[in-house]
Structures are given as structure tokens and as C-alpha cells.
Amino acid sequence: MKIHMQVGEPPMPEQPIRIQLSRTRGWRMPENTLKIDRSTRWGNHFHVIACEDGAFEVRCRLPDSDSAPKAAAGTLAAALGAAVGLYGAWLNSEWGIHTRRRAKDELRSKNLACWCRLCERHHAGRPFGEACAACQPCHADVLGRVANGLTCEPLAPARTA
Numbered sequence: 001m002k003i004h005m006q007v008g009e010p011p012m013p014e015q016p017i018r019i020q021l022s023r024t025r026g027w028r029m030p031e032n033t034l035k036i037d038r039s040t041r042w043g044n045h046f047h048v049i050a051c052e053d054g055a056f057e058v059r060c061r062l063p064d065s066d067s068a069p070k071a072a073a074g075t076l077a078a079a080l081g082a083a084v085g086l087y088g089a090w091l092n093s094e095w096g097i098h099t100r101r102r103a104k105d106e107l108r109s110k111n112l113a114c115w116c117r118l119c120e121r122h123h124a125g126r127p128f129g130e131a132c133a134a135c136q137p138c139h140a141d142v143l144g145r146v147a148n149g150l151t152c153e154p155l156a157p158a159r160t161a
């Protein structure tokens with residue numbers, strides 16, 4: 001059994017980063033990297049759909065979700081951002097609690113790789129603690145922040161009194 005200490009954990013030797021998967025011949029995932037795209041159990045179930053009128057909207061693939069759009073139709077960039085925002089809201093809600101626990105257990109200190117584009121400056125990878133408006137939004141950022149304790153956690157009720 002793996003036990004994680006809550007307090008006094010030693011700092012991570014190296015900052016884990018988000019990596020962009022590549023189909024370039026000869027490209028290989030760096031060491032200590034886990035693929036979290038939709039072919040895996042970590043994929044984002046909020047996905048972007050191209051509508052016939054040229055707009056984009058977000059739908060949810062969770063089995064208990066209906067097929068109604070989950071974000072207003074808009075540009076591709078807006079829809080991609082909304083899909084990541086919705087994933088973050090889901091992960092940090094009571095419905096995401098198991099995935100959240102599992103992420104802390106299995107993804108901590110690991111690089112996470114997805115197809116979403118990284119900007120030129122971050123083409124080799126971006127630490128999860130670093131925000132960047134030029135990189136395409138990706139649920140890897142959400143997972144990486146949760147896994148590595150870079151998010152705000154609600155206090156237990158007793159401690160807010």
C-alpha cells in the first residue's frame with residue numbers, strides 16, 4: 001500500500017511538465033511521462049463539436065450525461081477553453097472526487113502528454129504551475145495541478161469555524 005504524507009513532504013526533485021504528443025517519425029515520449037488523451041482513462045469527457053453553421057460547442061461523453069451542449073456555441077478557441085473549464089469544474093466537484101484521488105496517487109510528479117498544442121516557447125514542455133495564454137488549453141493542466149497539489153482545496157468545515 002502506498003501512503004502519502006500530507007505535511008512535510010520533500011520538494012519534488014524536478015517539476016513535472018505538460019508535453020505535446022507528436023506523430024513525428026522518431027519522436028518518443030520522454031521518461032516519466034503518461035499519455036492522458038482520450039484513448040486513456042484520463043481523457044477529457046468534455047469534447048468540442050463543429051456545428052454546421054461553423055460555430056463550435058462542447059458536449060459531454062459521460063454515460064449519465066445528456067447530449068445537450070454544455071457551453072454556448074462560439075469560436076473554436078472559446079470552445080476548447082470551455083471544454084477544459086468544464087473538466088476542471090467537474091474534477092473539483094463531488095463527482096470528480098474519485099478521479100481526483102486517483103490523480104494524486106497515480107499522476108503526481110509525472111509529466112502528462114496530450115495532443116493539445118503548446119506554444120513555441122513551451123514546445124519542449126511547460127511546468128503545471130506556470131500559466132500561459134499562448135498554449136492551447138488542455139485538461140492536462142487541470143490534472144497536473146490537482147496531482148501535484150498546485151490547486152486550492154476547500155478547508156474541512158471544522159477548520160473554517
Ligand SMILES: [Zn+2]
Binds near residue numbers: 120121122126132135
Ligand atoms: Zn506557452
Ligand SMILES: [Zn+2]
Binds near residue numbers: 115137139
Ligand atoms: Zn489535451
